[in-house]
Amino acid sequence: MTELLQAVILGLLIGGVYALMASGLTLVFGVMNIINVAQGAFLIFVAMVTWWLWKHTGIDPILASVITTPMMFGLGWVLYRTVIVRIRGSSPSMSVLLTFGLALTIEGILNITAGNKFKSATPSYFEESFRVGDISLPKSQVYGFLAAMLVLAVLYVVLTRTWMGRAIRASSQNPSGAALVGVGATSTAALAFALGASTSGVGGSILSVLYPFFPASHYDWISRLLGIIVLGGMGSLPGALVGALVLGLAETLTATYGSLRWATLVFYVVILAVLLFRPQGLFGTRLREDVAV
């Protein structure tokens, strides 16, 4: 019983972090039909930057997201304006090709500059845990979860309470309607892409503490994130949250009662099952129908 409870709580904690990482991916897809396969590479890039900052300045890795988030926002904006904008209006598969190229480029740069070895940021609390009764919760997981929730809450407020967020939601719900009220398609897309990239700023910093990583780890991460947004319904933010919690739970439970080796497989099984039985994902239907009317 304790084991189950512990697994469930850990699953939810990690699910919260996944939710943050997937939110950027689903946001970008929802607004401009771009599947940003480079989101995983963004995460690893940020993890690397965080690791370097932590190593050289001693700054707490999770707190380093105060630096990495604006950095990724800026980088995302520039990338959109210079590279991504060229495939505006093309099919999503085109975006997969382009961003895959981007991911390979980032991986290559990291290989050259940081070397092809595993790294992990290990702050002082790295091996400590909070104990609640019989349950022990690794501090890094708890901090990571709290940071992720905080950022998701900020993202929610930005999307619902600011004009930038309204413009982004308007573009995703009805592009021609947005154009009619004067929302610029390109500038909004650039902001949305930047916002999506900035979620990997916090996500990557958290990742650097929770998981060992090396340049090619991004394949692993993008598969997880794609599994989450396919399950939740591509483009749906609530879907990404639910999908992330479900898959975080499934992964932890599999690792606890099955084996660690099977745990990552959960994501691929889910992608396959969702595509077979409910291609629109959990939250996909309403969005599609409404927009198509």
Next chain:
Amino acid sequence: MLQLTGVVAGYGGGAVLQGVDLLCEDGTITCVVGPNGAGKSTVLRVVSGLLTPSEGTVMMGHIKLSGQSAAAILRAGVTQVPQSQALFPHMSVRENVLMGGFLIRRDKKLLMSRLEQVQQLVPLVADRGAQHGGNLSGGQRRMVEIARCLMLDPKVLLLDEPSLGLDPRSLTAVAELIHRLHDDGVTVLLVEQNVRLGLGLATHGVVMEGGKVRLTGSAIEVMNHPEIASLYLGGTNATTARAAQAAAEPTPNPAEATG
């Protein structure tokens, strides 16, 4: 004054508009009628900047609209209610209408006073403020779409089939709204399949067919023009003309609908 001169425009294939000339004096209501596919909606899209003409110009007074971005044209005071689905389905009615003031978002006071005015003109906005745009009936959506267009206090209002899906009472409400805007000096360019209603509301009429303007004149002239029936039905032979005349039979005096 809104003036189109020799406008040629299309969607990548052939030209849909093949040299359209059109003049709307300030403060007039011009109604464009014509068969499906005549290019009526395309004319409105060219004016609002959603579509850039390949040839010809669109002028508003001395301002050249053609070639400018949709946002710049909005800023110049031209707003459009498109033929279909313009709302944001997952935003509340209030937020949808507020989005109409996107360009004046930095002036919060102005934005709120406009919202107040619009709520008075279209009570639905206040009554259903919290409801999602996607959960409204077709006719209610139409009213909100029109309301949204008023947030910028337009000089020129483009309405693409405003009567689409409206019940008689909402029709009256829209007609009244158009009259009020007319009284305020707004120039209205509208497309209407309901010829009786459209020309009844309008001061001027335009008949389009096959991407060209076939007939212009005062609304009454156009309505009573012997050729309108055949033009409107897209045929030219005597049979269609007669059939059309029969169909147009109940057309009353336009003053009745306007009154």
